[in-house]
Amino acid sequence: MYAVIFRAEIKRFDQSYSDMAARMRELAKSKYGCNEFTALTEGNHEISISYWDSEEQIIAWKQDPEHKLAQELGRSKWYKSYKVQVVKVEREYTSNT
Amino acid sequence: MYAVIFRAEIKRFDQSYSDMAARMRELAKSKYGCNEFTALTEGNHEISISYWDSEEQIIAWKQDPEHKLAQELGRSKWYKSYKVQVVKVEREYTSNT
Numbered sequence: 001m002y003a004v005i006f007r008a009e010i011k012r013f014d015q016s017y018s019d020m021a022a023r024m025r026e027l028a029k030s031k032y033g034c035n036e037f038t039a040l041t042e043g044n045h046e047i048s049i050s051y052w053d054s055e056e057q058i059i060a061w062k063q064d065p066e067h068k069l070a071q072e073l074g075r076s077k078w079y080k081s082y083k084v085q086v087v088k089v090e091r092e093y094t095s096n097t
Numbered sequence: 098m099y100a101v102i103f104r105a106e107i108k109r110f111d112q113s114y115s116d117m118a119a120r121m122r123e124l125a126k127s128k129y130g131c132n133e134f135t136a137l138t139e140g141n142h143e144i145s146i147s148y149w150d151s152e153e154q155i156i157a158w159k160q161d162p163e164h165k166l167a168q169e170l171g172r173s174k175w176y177k178s179y180k181v182q183v184v185k186v187e188r189e190y191t192s193n194t
Binding site for chain 1: 099100102104135137138139142143144146152172176178179180181182183184185186187188189190191192
């Protein structure tokens with residue numbers, strides 16, 4: 001399993017951001033095979049993590065036309081800076097509380 | 098580079114949690130070689146990510162006596178549930194905005 005860690009400093013969020021984020025989440029899952037998506041925002045910082053079965057899916061998703069537009073808007077409008085890390089999940093464990 | 102993704106649902110946070118979290122962050126960096134630590138909390142959810150040069154460092158850190166005590170307190174007191182994922186960073190890119 002692979003994941004994409006997205007960490008950003010937010011410049012400004014507005015309704016168009018919320019709409020786009022919801023649309024991108026839905027598109028990633030329905031069309032590109034994203035298994036899970038989680039995101040948290042605190043102050044002007046955001047972390048989102050998406051999970052995928054393969055790197056090929058991640059590459060296809062990155063090149064989706066709607067997603068490319070969202071990325072451009074992110075750079076120009078919503079984010080001050082961001083970092084993207086593509087990672088391979090080596091092992092995981094879950095609490096049983 | 099490796100990272101540890103910690104995702105949790107919070108049961109209850111108090112001052113003892115804040116003190117312990119600060120102590121653990123300092124210990125991971127000073128004694129076990131953690132390169133970077135970032136954490137966000139929104140509502141009753143938390144994501145924290147720590148970065149490391151090797152898996153050996155992560156294993157040593159997991160077994161630290163003070164950290165083991167913190168893990169026990171986390172399970173019994175602070176967290177409702179959590180998931181830990183050890184990941185290998187395959188590639189990364191940063192915005193130049």
